[in-house]
Amino acid sequence: MxxxxxxxxxxxxxxxxxxxxxxxxxxxxxxxxxxxxxxxxxxxxxxxxxxxxxxxxxxxxxxxxxxxxxxxxxxxxxxxxxxxxxxxxxxxxxxxxxxxxxxxxxxxxxxxxxxxxxxxxxxxxxxxxxxxxxxxxxxxxxxxxxxxxxxxYHMHNDRDTNQERNDISCSxxxxxxxxxxxxxxxxxxxxxxxxxxxxxxxxxxxxxxxxxxxxxxxxxxxxxxxxxxxxxxxxxxxxxxxxxxxxxxxxxxxxxxxxxxxxxxxxxxxxxxxxxxxxxxFNAYNLSWVWDLLLRDYNEANEYIQDIKDICDDFEGLCQRNLSVNTGMNFYDFLVFVVRFSFSNIAQLYHLATTNLHTSWRSSQMARQIIFNLESSRDIALKMKSTGAADNQSAVDFKTTLEDSTFMELCLNFGRTYLMIHEQCEVNLDRKQALGVDLLDLGISETSSSYVCTPQDLVNFIDYACAKLLTMAKSSGS
Incomplete structure (x- = not known):
């Protein structure tokens, strides 16, 4: 044929x-x-x-x-x-x-x-x-x-075995x-x-x-x-x-x-x-493809073990564990992934707003890209919210994350990539410290919106942070 x-x-x-x-x-x-x-x-x-x-x-x-x-x-x-x-x-x-x-x-x-x-x-x-x-x-x-x-980071930490490293979790x-x-x-x-x-x-x-x-x-x-x-x-x-x-x-x-x-x-x-x-x-342009696959594989995993639902103490947890094994991550892993990149995008945007890279920073290619990234992450969070399956996990705290050297290294490398893509220049090494200082000074981490443990929390965080930035931009006239 x-x-x-x-x-x-x-x-x-x-x-x-x-x-x-x-x-x-x-x-x-x-x-x-x-x-x-x-x-x-x-x-x-x-x-x-x-x-x-x-x-x-x-x-x-x-x-x-x-x-x-x-x-x-x-x-x-x-x-x-x-x-x-x-x-x-x-x-x-x-x-x-x-x-x-x-x-x-x-x-x-x-x-x-x-x-x-x-x-x-x-x-x-x-x-x-x-x-x-x-x-x-x-x-x-x-x-x-x-x-x-x-x-x-590891994509998935096996909470049952405390396995530190394997091909799925950290390669x-x-x-x-x-x-x-x-x-x-x-x-x-x-x-x-x-x-x-x-x-x-x-x-x-x-x-x-x-x-x-x-x-x-x-x-x-x-x-x-x-x-x-x-x-x-x-x-x-x-x-x-x-x-x-x-x-x-x-x-x-x-x-x-x-x-x-x-x-x-x-x-x-x-x-x-x-x-x-x-x-x-993957990145902001195809996050929806990743979520669609996760949801499809989750539904299949759920359907496959429906016959033990009534006798299983943690049926949802079992579904998520099966999903992480079969697909490489589960809903919780994906939410944490999107949260951390949302934090990083907010950090880049605030830093961009407080530097002199552009007189009108909001019109720059880099700012437009970061705003698109946040809109994409927000859309994914709304889709995840409709399932309810990623709720009630440990919170990811914005302030604690900013104080984490691993996150700040990711944030610095993320920013370096975007400067190379959009500005064709190398990042200033002093920027690592400035990223955290900018955001702590603006007080985002002092609100309840800085704690993200559900998709709705992520929506609230992105909305609050962007509104804070808009207010700052208006007051500065940029």
């Missing part, structure tokens, strides 16, 4: 694209794009690639060989994914080189012949080798709340992928329904995209299971809408970066031996 290709992904010179243009053309429209010209100075493009364009596999063995990584067996299905195997990078490279000696480039990707094709995925390279500096995140992708947060979503020609990734939409970007350090990939408006066409009639491989013999009885799907297609060359928007299902094939650097991220 073939797939119908209805268009191709646009290719744009990334050097000629401003951040504002990227937002308007791709973030707000949620459309994919290939960007060129953004990888010229990357260390990885020199160290990881041979003169003939092939991967420099011995370099990985000699420099990173002891790292333990997850490797997918592209010929073995495991539910909705491929079977994963843990091995060292050296073992993976050795396997790859052995296949090369056997002329593995002639192996097809079907299940019978593809069992020996291994694909290294989700290698947390930046976390493991922070000093190596393999690349620089392009400016258009730098408003990355997810990875900034995980650099400072990042910055990855290296490595695979021989013929390796591939089954049809899927990205974790958290986040954005992602994928940069080909070497090699070539073929992408097939399906827009969110058509994702129901690759699910069964119960919307529980999706197609695994769009090129296998897809059952029309099980997936009655599949033949109606219209796909976008593109070939991603070496030194090109592809932007994958939220909610787009995609399947990817390596046409050559390939190494790529991938990030998943």
């Amino acid at each position: 073939g797939v119908e290709i209805g268009g191709h992904v646009e290719k744009v010179n990334g050097k000629e694209l401003t951040y504002g243009e990227f937002v308007q053309r791709y973030l707000l429209t949620n459309r994919p794009v290939i960007l060129t010209g953004l990888m010229d100075d990357w260390r990885s493009c020199k160290d990881w690639v041979l003169d003939d364009g092939r991967p420099n596999l011995p370099f990985f063995s000699s420099h990173f060989g002891n790292s333990k990584v997850q490797v997918a067996d592209c010929g073995t299905r495991d539910f909705t994914d491929q079977k994963r195997i843990e091995m060292s990078v050296s073992e993976f490279i050795e396997h790859w080189l052995e296949l090369s000696l056997k002329d593995y480039n002639n192996i097809s990707t079907n299940e019978d012949s593809g069992k020996s094709l291994l694909y290294l995925k989700d290698w947390h390279f930046v976390k493991e080798y922070p000093e190596y500096l393999a690349y620089t995140t392009p400016l258009v992708f730098s408003d990355d709340w997810l990875n900034l947060y995980l650099d400072h 990042d979503y910055r990855f290296v992928y490595m695979g021989a020609k013929g390796t591939w990734t089954p049809l899927h939409a990205d974790v958290f329904r986040s954005y992602s970007w994928s940069a080909n350090v070497c090699g070539k990939k073929q992408w097939y995209f399906l827009s969110p408006s058509q994702h129901h066409l690759v699910f069964d009639r119960y919307m529980k299971n999706s197609v695994y491989n769009i090129f296998e013999d897809v059952s029309e009885a099980k997936f009655p809408g599949f033949t109606k799907a219209i796909w976008l297609e593109c070939t991603q060359e070496q030194n090109e970066i592809i932007f994958v928007p939220s909610g787009w299902y995609h399947q990817v094939h390596n046409l050559e031996d390939t190494i790529s650097i991938n990030h998943n991220w």
